Amino acid sequence: MTTPLSRPGSLEVLQPLVQPDEVDAFATTLARYREGKVAEKVFTEYRLRFGTYGQRQDGVQMQRIKIPMGRVTARQLEVLAEIAEEYADGISHVTTRQDIQIHFLKLEDAPAMFARLGDVGITCREACGNSVRNVTACAEAGVCAGAPFDVTPYAQATARFLLRHPDTQDMGRKFKISFSGCADKPCGLARMHDLGAVAKVRDGVEGFEVWVGGGLGPVPMQAKLLHDFIPATELLPTAQAITRVFARLGEKKIRSRARIKFLIEKLGFEAFARQVAEERGKLTEDPAWTDAFEEGARDVAEGPLKPPSTLDAAAIDAAGPGFRAFYENNVRSQAQSGYATVTLTLPLGDVTSDQLFGLADVCRAYVEDTIRFTADQNIVLRWVSLADLPALHADLVALDLARADGGTLANVTACPGTDSCKLGIASSRGLAGTLLERFANGLADLGARKDVSVKISGCPNACGQHHVAAIGLAGSSKRKGQSVAPVFQVFLGGTTENNADRFGATVAKVAARRAPEVVAHLTKLYDGEKEDGESFTGTMLRLGRARLAEELAPYADIPERDTAPELYRDNKQPWEYVRTVGVGECAGEVVSQAEFMLEDAERLAFEASLALEKGDAQLASTTAFEAMRAAADALLSTRGLLKSDGYDPVAEFEKHFTGEGAPFFPGTAAYIKKAAAENGSAPDAERLTRKLTETHLFVEEANVVYGKLAGAQVK
């Protein structure tokens, strides 16, 4: 899967975007796999590198279709529609990385699908797996008045250059890149990426501010500034040098520690930056750098289909019903006079094949090929001549694509969650769908708010980007006796502004079914508490975790299943979340010692967060360790150990719950040893913040392991 290099680091010739041989190879490898000639784990990573994922459901696949910067043509929309209805279920899902995903495919259909996508210039190569994932960029790059220049050609060059590059084929995990046109707006999200490039002009030279090591997931980290400015000509060599360091020194075995952010943490930022500089120094001039820029610029060149025009107030008034609201929420003036962008908001990021076919026709009438999928799971049409807006709106109404909720709370972001994702814990889409229903039935005022956003992930991995929402919700579960209830962790304080420069922190864990009430409660709280000009996030930060936890406490309380059976069902799922493995004894439920200890651990973890908020670093540090120890004690109690025995919890935990075949996730298990080693010392602020995150993860994992053990014991 790699190309031999004639000189270290030099590609020499830029490879074609679509390679039909690759599709043939996939078909052959698939056949060999079916014959038992390719190992399962090898084939899995192989198909992942073509975007073909396993789903939660057996025997079907999710296909991620890589769309660099979300740019598509009208013809590509049609082919996406075709393959969704022929190979999937007729629905295309826009992801938070500007990709398209389709679900419930048969693996055997993948090669034919790849070929058809290839015919219109789309490759799925490196859409998943340990690779450079889809390069993202602001959907309004090039037409936004706030950016010094259009980042699209540079993003395209980066995507083209790093695709299949030998230096990116042996990374321990995925690598995500984003481009932003400016430092302050919420579109590019550069600071939550492995590599974020922010447009900057210095002395008349186009270039970039370069950020590295950002990421969300269970251990979110803000990116760090590697270069205040590099000229654009240095972009590709710098990106290449970073990926070379990552591939050479990054973790390869422990997946939870394999992202570049952990490598930077391990080496220290200065040492990492030196490594990058050394790698850059080794790279000789590669003609492919120039080719990539030239091809990138050619690939993405675009302009208007129609001449510029105006739209006056009288025309807005005379337009059809619903136009004014659509105009106010979904239309944005371009930097180019006489043109606007139009956002089509998609409920839960979904669009039917019929809609895509219709949209292709609409695009040909108004804009041709200036279409982009957005990171908030919508579609943006660029270069709409202003006078066309009423007619365009009418055409979109006919396609059910004229929701007037752009930029409002109703435009909820949600990952696939338990609908199809193997990692999903709670139904992010179910919650998003429930919110949409409520907004349409009695809570319209709430849905129309523009000062609050909601992003939902089905698990801590954060594909729904919950850390950067005003209200972030991440799926989890909570055991109560022999029953398990779906819950959402509530994150407050995050933002997409300034390229997502602040992540939300968890304040409570609420019943999944009550999460819509939580959204309503928090907005009401904001209305009552906000000070002049204060944002939602500003108010939440000012109120502090303790107050917010107190506010949400009623939603966090999950009574026994018999008392509140509805809380043991997920949103939009009228069946039990997990079948109870109760013993069915008439003596009633027995609460084990372990469950109490786990509850204690959760409490201690929260108290540690409070201590940090109050500035008591020492207390926060020791309490965090106590929380982990309580969680370890809980699990050790299932092995017959008693606290009164005076055992060493760290040593015993290692003995019983780590090592090969042990139930505890290895990366998380290591946190307790690290905390024990530093207990008594006062860590610096950054380490302490991390330690608290690790504490929450450790306790969470202890809950998961206990759940498995409890189930096994009952069986």
Next chain:
Amino acid sequence: MMTAAARQDEAVGLASLTRIDVLLPLEADPSLRAEPFIEVFGRWRVDESRVSRLGLNDLADYAHLPSGPKALMIADGFHLGVTWEQDGPAVIYSHRGPLEGDLSARFGRVIDTARALAGELLAEPAVPEAARRIVEGALTVILNDRERAPNTPAVREQAAAALAPVLDARLGAGAWIAGTDDDPRRRTTFRVSPKVT
């Protein structure tokens, strides 16, 4: 791997067609909600005898969409659900498994299976009374494979010839008419309705 040109050359691959959709329109208002069908599929997915008999996998919930397939049961060899089309809600059966025999036999098998499964679905107590009836004599047959059955005059003619005896046998000879869509981008489709005499 088949190139675009080769695919065009082999366009008339109808003999090996296996992906066929059947839509059975319901005598129901477009305001019909998808939730009752989600509830039914939620029960079906854990009904072990049904899972085993039909090869059921899981449901797909798209009730939040304004149109299209809002509730689907995904099975190893088919998708079954309810879709909101321009004319209103319809049961959709999308065949995904192997098929034997000539094209007529394939059409016949898919239509019969679609009707049988639709009957099973609509008999569920959770389905509203207003949605229990299929429009008499109406159905849509879609050749869901542009490679084997591109929407060309030749394919439409060949497929129509194979479909006619199947419809005669089930709806009555001369009791039906079928319309097609000439847009080459769309799938080859036959919209069948009762012949008004």
